[in-house]
Amino acid sequence: MNHLIIEVDNLKKDFYVGDVTVRALKGVNIQIRKGEFVAIMGASGSGKSTMLNILGCLDKPTSGSYKLDGISISELNKNELAELRNHKLGFVFQSYNLLSRTSALENVELPLFYNSSVNSRERKERAIAALEAVGLADRMHHMPNQLSGGQQQRVAIARSLVNDPVVILADEATGNLDTRTSFEILELFQRLNTDEGKTIVFVTHEPDIARLTSRNIIFRDGLVIKELLVNEKVLASDLLKSLPIGDHEN
Amino acid sequence: MNYINLIKIAKNALMRNKFRAFLTMLGIIIGVASVIAMLAIGQGSKKSIQDQMSSMGSNLIFIMPGSQQRGGVMMGNSGSQTLKMADVEAIRQQCSDIIAVSPEVRSSGQAVFGNLNWPTSLYGGNTLYLGIKKFEVESGRLFTDREIASLAKVCLIGKTVVENIFPKGADPIGQTIRFKEIPMKIIGVLSEKGQNSFGQDQDDILIAPYTTVQRRFLAIDFITGIYTSAISEDKTEEAITQLTNVMRKQHKISKPTDDDFRVMSQSELVKTFTSISDILTTLLGAIAGIALLVGGIGIMNIMYVSVTERTREIGLRMSIGGKGRDILMQFLIESTMLSVSGGVIGILLGYLVSAIIGSLMGWPVVIMTQSVVLSFLVCSAIGIFFGWYPAKKAASLNPIDALRYE
Structure with a gap:
C-alpha cells in the first residue's frame, strides 16, 4: 500500500492573461499513495482547480514534475496524455457531464469506446459491473433526464470506474447536490475506497465533506499551506442516519 | 482508435438527436431535390420542343407569301397572292x-x-x-x-x-x-x-x-x-x-x-426554340443554384450551431481519453453520414418531384445526370466541410475550456 500514485514535486503553473502573469501554483509538493482518500481544499482562487486539472492530465505544468503511477507527464504529447487519461484516470464532475438522450449504460461505456483493446462484449460487461458497483444496475437503460441528480452522479461515478483507473479525480462532485444526497455519494466513495481500495482525490471547499476523507491537503494562494490526517474517521452512513427523516429523494 | 468504434460513436451521436439530424439533412435534401427537379423541367421542355419539331419533319422547308409592292404601296403578308x-x-x-x-x-x-x-x-x-x-x-x-x-x-x-x-x-x-x-x-x-x-x-x-x-x-x-x-x-x-x-x-x-415570298425551314425554327428553352434552362438552373446556396447556408448554420452546442460533449470525450483526431473523425463521420444520406434522399425526392410535376402538369421532364451529380457533390461538400471545420476548432480546444464552455 506504499505505492505512490501521485508524485508532485515543486510544481509551478503560470497563466498569461494579456501582459499579466498569474502564478496559479507556486511550487507545490504532493504525494498520494495507493488506497488513499484525499480531499484537496481551498477557497476559490487558491489554485486547487488548477492543481486538479494538472493531476487529471488536462493541463501541463509550467515547471516542476508530476508523475502519475510512475509516468512523468511532462514528456508526453497531447495524444499520449489522452491515452493516459483513458487508461489511468477517472473523472467525476460537479455538473455530471453525462451525454443527454443516452442511456446510463452507454454513458458508462463511453471511456471504453476510446480503448481499442476492449471489445464490445467486454465493454458492456464492464459497464454493467460498474453500474452494479454504484447500485444502479436496475436503471441502466434510463436516460439522464429520467434520473435524479444523485443517480446521475452515480452514473458518472460508474463511468469513472469503468476503465479501472489508478485514481478517481472528483471535482466538487457534491456541489450540485443536497446534503442527504451528498452524504449518499460520499458513502459510495468511502465504500469504493475501503472495500475496493480505490485511490480517490476529491476537490471540495466544504469542511463537512473533507472530514469524511482520510487526509486533507489545504491550498492557499497557489501553495499547500497545510496537510492534515483525519484521525477520527467519520462514516457517511452514520451521518445519514443522523439527518432528519423525510427529505430524501427517490 | 479503431474506426468501427468511431462509426458506432458517430451513429449513436446522430441517433441521440434525430430531430437535429433531420433538420441538417433537410437542407441537403431540399437543395439536391430542387436542383434536380428544376433542371429536369427545363431540360424536359427543351427536349419536347425538339421532339415535336422533328416530328413535324426536320427536313421540312416551306415557302410563305411575302410582302408585295403594288405601284409603290407595300401590301401586307396576309392576303398575298404571290x-x-x-x-x-x-x-x-x-x-x-x-x-x-x-x-x-x-x-x-x-x-x-x-x-x-x-x-x-x-x-x-x-x-x-x-x-x-x-x-x-x-x-x-x-x-x-x-x-x-x-x-x-x-x-x-x-x-x-x-x-x-x-x-x-x-x-x-x-x-x-x-x-x-x-x-x-x-x-x-x-x-x-x-x-x-x-x-x-x-x-x-x-x-x-x-x-x-x-x-x-x-x-x-x-x-x-x-x-x-x-x-x-x-x-x-x-x-x-x-x-x-x-x-x-x-x-x-x-x-x-x-x-415577295419567305423561305423558312423547320431546322431554323428548331434552333430558335431550342435557344429559347436554353434560356429557360439557364434561368431554372440559376434558381436551382440559389436554392442550393440557401440549402448550403442552412447546412452551414445547423452544423456550426450543433457542433458549438456540443463543445461540452467534446470536452467530456477528451477528458475520458478521446484524442483530438478521434473527435474530429467522429464529427467528420457524422457530417458525412448526414450529407450522404441527405443527398441520397434528395436525389430520390428530386426524381419523385420531377415525376409528380411531369404527370400533374403534363410537363415533360428529363433528369440530367450532371445535375444529380453536381447537386449531390456540392451539398455533400458543404455539409462535410461545415461539420468538420467547427469540430476541428473544438477538438483543438483545451479539454478544460471545452468542458467549461457555456
Whole structure:
C-alpha cells in the first residue's frame, strides 16, 4: 500500500492573461499513495482547480514534475496524455457531464469506446459491473433526464470506474447536490475506497465533506499551506442516519 | 482508435438527436431535390420542343407569301397572292435537293355530320403533302392524282374531328360530311399526332386535294403556301438556296429586298426554340443554384450551431481519453453520414418531384445526370466541410475550456 500514485514535486503553473502573469501554483509538493482518500481544499482562487486539472492530465505544468503511477507527464504529447487519461484516470464532475438522450449504460461505456483493446462484449460487461458497483444496475437503460441528480452522479461515478483507473479525480462532485444526497455519494466513495481500495482525490471547499476523507491537503494562494490526517474517521452512513427523516429523494 | 468504434460513436451521436439530424439533412435534401427537379423541367421542355419539331419533319422547308409592292404601296403578308402552282411545278423540276413538293391551301369552317358539328380547318395538298408534313393514314386511303385532277369531293379526317362529329365507335370511312355546306366523302382517317409545340391540335384537321379546296371552297387561283422536303436534314441549307433562286427566277426578282415570298425551314425554327428553352434552362438552373446556396447556408448554420452546442460533449470525450483526431473523425463521420444520406434522399425526392410535376402538369421532364451529380457533390461538400471545420476548432480546444464552455 506504499505505492505512490501521485508524485508532485515543486510544481509551478503560470497563466498569461494579456501582459499579466498569474502564478496559479507556486511550487507545490504532493504525494498520494495507493488506497488513499484525499480531499484537496481551498477557497476559490487558491489554485486547487488548477492543481486538479494538472493531476487529471488536462493541463501541463509550467515547471516542476508530476508523475502519475510512475509516468512523468511532462514528456508526453497531447495524444499520449489522452491515452493516459483513458487508461489511468477517472473523472467525476460537479455538473455530471453525462451525454443527454443516452442511456446510463452507454454513458458508462463511453471511456471504453476510446480503448481499442476492449471489445464490445467486454465493454458492456464492464459497464454493467460498474453500474452494479454504484447500485444502479436496475436503471441502466434510463436516460439522464429520467434520473435524479444523485443517480446521475452515480452514473458518472460508474463511468469513472469503468476503465479501472489508478485514481478517481472528483471535482466538487457534491456541489450540485443536497446534503442527504451528498452524504449518499460520499458513502459510495468511502465504500469504493475501503472495500475496493480505490485511490480517490476529491476537490471540495466544504469542511463537512473533507472530514469524511482520510487526509486533507489545504491550498492557499497557489501553495499547500497545510496537510492534515483525519484521525477520527467519520462514516457517511452514520451521518445519514443522523439527518432528519423525510427529505430524501427517490 | 479503431474506426468501427468511431462509426458506432458517430451513429449513436446522430441517433441521440434525430430531430437535429433531420433538420441538417433537410437542407441537403431540399437543395439536391430542387436542383434536380428544376433542371429536369427545363431540360424536359427543351427536349419536347425538339421532339415535336422533328416530328413535324426536320427536313421540312416551306415557302410563305411575302410582302408585295403594288405601284409603290407595300401590301401586307396576309392576303398575298404571290404563290402559284407554276412555282410548285418549277421547284419540282429545278430543285435537285428537294425530293417532294406540295402546294397548300387552307380553308376554315364548320364540319357537319348528322346533328353534330365542329369548327375545323380544311387543308388542300397534293399526294405528297401528307408525307412532307409527317401525317400518316391510319385507315382508308389517300386521294389519287386522278381525284386531284377531277376536283373530287373527298377528304381525310383527323382524330379530333372524328371524335367530335361521329358517334362513338362509328367508322367514318365512306360517310359523307358537309364542310361549308359542300358534301365531302371521307376516304381515310389520319393517325394521331397530338399537339405541336405551339399547343395547336394537329388532329383537328381535314385534308383534301388542293384543287378541291382551291376551286370549290375558296374559288382562288393562287396557293397559300408551298411545302417541301429536302433530301436530308444536312442538305437543308443548299435546298433553301435552290428554292430561293428558283422562286426569284419565277417571280422575276433581281434584288433580295424585293422578295415577295419567305423561305423558312423547320431546322431554323428548331434552333430558335431550342435557344429559347436554353434560356429557360439557364434561368431554372440559376434558381436551382440559389436554392442550393440557401440549402448550403442552412447546412452551414445547423452544423456550426450543433457542433458549438456540443463543445461540452467534446470536452467530456477528451477528458475520458478521446484524442483530438478521434473527435474530429467522429464529427467528420457524422457530417458525412448526414450529407450522404441527405443527398441520397434528395436525389430520390428530386426524381419523385420531377415525376409528380411531369404527370400533374403534363410537363415533360428529363433528369440530367450532371445535375444529380453536381447537386449531390456540392451539398455533400458543404455539409462535410461545415461539420468538420467547427469540430476541428473544438477538438483543438483545451479539454478544460471545452468542458467549461457555456
